[in-house]
Amino acid sequence: MRAISRTPLALPKPPERAPEFGRESLIVCESLVRIYQTGSIEVQALQGLDLLVGAGEMVAVVGASGSGKSTLLSILAGIDAPTAGKARVGEWDLLGMSRGARVRYRRHTVGFVRQQTASNLVPYLTSRQVVELPMTAAGVKARTRRQRAGELLAALDVADCADRRPAQMSGGQQQRVAIAVALANQPQVLLADEPTGELDTTTSAGVFEAMRHVNREFGVTVVVVTHDPEVSGQVERTIAIRDGRTSSEVLRRTETGEDGDTRVIAEEYAVMDRAGRIQIPREYREALELTRRVRLALESDHVTIRNDPS
Numbered sequence: 142m143r144a145i146s147r148t149p150l151a152l153p154k155p156p157e158r159a160p161e162f163g164r165e166s167l168i169v170c171e172s173l174v175r176i177y178q179t180g181s182i183e184v185q186a187l188q189g190l191d192l193l194v195g196a197g198e199m200v201a202v203v204g205a206s207g208s209g210k211s212t213l214l215s216i217l218a219g220i221d222a223p224t225a226g227k228a229r230v231g232e233w234d235l236l237g238m239s240r241g242a243r244v245r246y247r248r249h250t251v252g253f254v255r256q257q258t259a260s261n262l263v264p265y266l267t268s269r270q271v272v273e274l275p276m277t278a279a280g281v282k283a284r285t286r287r288q289r290a291g292e293l294l295a296a297l298d299v300a301d302c303a304d305r306r307p308a309q310m311s312g313g314q315q316q317r318v319a320i321a322v323a324l325a326n327q328p329q330v331l332l333a334d335e336p337t338g339e340l341d342t343t344t345s346a347g348v349f350e351a352m353r354h355v356n357r358e359f360g361v362t363v364v365v366v367t368h369d370p371e372v373s374g375q376v377e378r379t380i381a382i383r384d385g386r387t388s389s390e391v392l393r394r395t396e397t398g399e400d401g402d403t404r405v406i407a408e409e410y411a412v413m414d415r416a417g418r419i420q421i422p423r424e425y426r427e428a429l430e431l432t433r434r435v436r437l438a439l440e441s442d443h444v445t446i447r448n449d450p451s
């Protein structure tokens with residue numbers, strides 16, 4: 142229950158019809174719900190998550206273990222289907238897809254890189270062969286396949302690994318080849334679930350730089366789940382998920398000071414859902430002893446939240 146103080150303000154009239162949520166975005170999740178049922182136990186992995194990602198963006202998704210990051214990525218990858226809500230990637234509505242559409246979506250629109258280096262590749266295939274595999278499935282001609290595989294391996298700095306099998310490569314090289322595989326059919330979106338989780342810090346930085354490179358070079362939109370603050374600190378937008386919902390976002394920009402030095406400015410924002418709900422961080426609530434009932438007041442350019450002394 143909130144007390145809303147009545148400040149006499151002339152409010153602008155709301156538009157007659159609200160614009161469609163995320164109309165301009167490539168990836169749109171709205172009130173996304175995923176419930177897993179195991180026997181009589183129900184787990185709500187996603188509990189009304191909202192997310193917008195624009196074409197060409199590179200974003201990191203962070204959150205505690207069990208917060209729903211992998212579930213979100215599996216849904217975006219077309220591997221898992223949501224229980225309710227809305228999920229759209231480009232033209233594709235991920236809730237109502239037929240089996241055939243799902244195959245086409247996974248083959249052409251998204252590429253997926255997993256954490257386990259070994260599970261991204263095939264032990265008996267060379268890098269060139271494994272990069273060609275998705276193109277063969279898509280009916281790409283042999284000459285084009287060979288040429289594109291060579292270009293991708295070169296772009297990811299593993300051209301020298303073209304004739305090697307996974308066992309003959311380092312973990313970092315394997316993940317670079319895995320990114321090349323994920324990009325084989327020129328997807329709009331590259332999804333990576335903890336792609337550097339099994340790698341040491343230096344190797345992980347190199348693999349992450351390779352993803353930034355493909356984001357810039359090929360314009361592919363990248364969504365990367367990570368636990369690594371080093372990784373999330375290098376993208377312009379980090380989305381934090383808590384209990385199956387988007388809780389906050391950090392935006393980073395580079396600024397050049399008067400001394401000519403460039404520095405990164407990071408600002409954290411709370412995320413408001415479409416119903417107007419926001420989560421006030423615990424330290425703010427504790428500092429002002431905000432408990433169940435608070436006063437909201439509309440000022441000319443901001444809203445205040447105050448403790449209700451009564």
Ligand SMILES: Nc1ncnc2c1ncn2[C@@H]1O[C@H](COP(=O)(O)OP(=O)(O)OP(=O)(O)O)[C@@H](O)[C@H]1O
Nearest residue numbers: 177179184186204205206207208209210211212213
């Ligand atoms: N196939 C499944 N069956 C039942 N419950 C599941 C399944 N997959 C995930 N869950 C549950 O859903 C919740 C979210 O899991 P998810 O793997 O998406 O979290 P996460 O943030 O990726 O965690 P981590 O960082 O540990 O990988 C967890 O409580 C998890 O136990």
